[in-house]
Amino acid sequence: MSLKKAIAFIVFTAFISSASASNVEKPKETEWPFDGIFGYFDKQAIQRGFKVFKEVCSACHSIKYLEYGNLTKVGFSEAEVKTIAAEYNVQDGPNDQGDMFERPARLTDYFHTPFANEQAARAANNGAHPPDLSLIVKAREDGANYIHSLLTGYQDPPEGVEVPDGMHYNPYFPNHNIAMTPPLTAGAVEYTDGTEDSIDQMSKDVVMFLQWVAEPKMEERKILGIKVMLYLFIFTIVFYLAKKKIWSDVK
């Protein structure tokens, strides 16, 4: 153990990119309906969020783990979902002639992806690759707050900060320069339920949608959790009392 080499460079850290942590802004705290032990999905908000996703985000981002049919779980009727699915074409086949063919999407198809592959996505986006959003809420630290902060956090760069060409300043993004143009503008999506179509509201709605896409079984999990915890609580007390009784004759 030669501690004298304390100043020497740790060879091992060559494996680890130890780029000094940039001063990333901590995400804003928002109270979400899905938070906590009694957290639930606000289906109305999720439906609005889907509209935002479909009309804005889906131009560049995929959600490849979502089937159209899953949308019936958040309050869309089967007929509505069928109509949504039919807006997109998917490749199917081969048919009896051995040819591939296009047909309208069905409930069991996965959600339409905007680009055929990563290269196509980069080519269309100034070299940037818009990530798949199926798991984005779970794939980021404090995901829901992070995404909401990011979507609403675009601002002018502070004095003296140069933003590279094609980039946008956003203090919540790891190096403050994000390739995504500010995606939301007030009124970009027409809400049919009378909800105000502000940037903040659209951002919250799309986060609630993405939370559901990332963890569709969350509500089921939390409800089952309460039952299991209650059961275990009683289980523990019963065995504790039994233990007291059985041990009462041990001196």
Next chain:
Amino acid sequence: MAKGENKKKETIVDWIEYRLPIFSFLRHLGEYRTPKNLNYMWNFGSIAGIALVIQIVTGIVLAMHYSPNDATAFSSVEYIMRNVNYGWLLRYIHAVGASMFFVAVYIHIARGMYYGSYKSPRELVWFFGLFIFILMMATAFMGYVLPWGQMSFWGATVITNLFSAIPLVGESVVRWLWGGFSVGDATLNRFFALHYLLPFVIVGVVIIHIMALHVHGSNNPKGVEVQSKNDTVPFHPYYTVKDFVGFGVYFLVFAYFVFYQPNYLGHPDNYIESNPMVTPEHIVPEWYFLPFYAILRAIPSKLGGVVMMFSGILVLFALPWLDHSKVKSASYRPLFRVMFWVFIFDVIALGYLGGQPPEGIYVFLGRLATAYYFTHFMFILPFVSRYEKPLPLPKSISSKE
């Protein structure tokens, strides 16, 4: 039964017992005498046992749906989460269960260290416990690779690369481990095969661990050996019922994490599919490896770091001789008791430092904590056991003092 009728009444139990003494074995489990003064710290052995069973059962079912292929592994896990009935529950139990297993085992080890359970005549119980611990670490590491997320991939890359530190043959060994020129499909496949195999090896070693334990029986908080039947109670029902109280509390904590914080102990990057072209900013192992990871990084040489990291585990095998005090329990060893808690603090500090980026003050603190870790074993324990004046021991487990 025709033959049996000439004799008295031969029951089926007698018939089997004569050929395979399974019932007397079960009776041994029931009548097994156990010190009557074990505290709740002694629950963690059976808790670790049940943790292993939970991992095996959930793991087998997960394996029925998982696909160990670099193109489909990640999406097969998502398939389990979304489309398999209660797949999300199985996977979260398995993922959280790994952490819970380590919690139980770390407490179990710490309890053994505090009460001197590794001392004569239980050195081999201690050894086989350590073998289980090492096997567990290998199994957990390979299990974490299977979802094939970013941390899976890069964690596997970093840890397998450690073997490249071996002089002369290092590079070849690493290529052999990988089954290729980088972590890839072949690596994933063999990790899956081994991840399925090793738990059953652990079961075997657990059986040996328990066999060795049952020769001299459990140690106890007073650290004096059993002298008469009065010092003991039969395992059943006394400790079966007490174990169930422990299971209840353990399951409550377990369930809280499974249902309300299932991803708290994981890393968000592992929900990003593995990508050999993008290195995560900080590659960190699972929390239960962090103390050893901190030791690894504390040494400013790759080979040195690897050697010290493995030494950090292997030094535990020497514990029965480094601490040669005849007094087992820390309750009667005032100085040892203090040093024990300092050591626990040091390990927790190492764990914290292992999770920090290796820069600035963390590098220095990591080295300090590493130095102390080995100082504790190599110097403090031998000196304490030589010069410490232990408190008078009770005459027996049953005596009141």
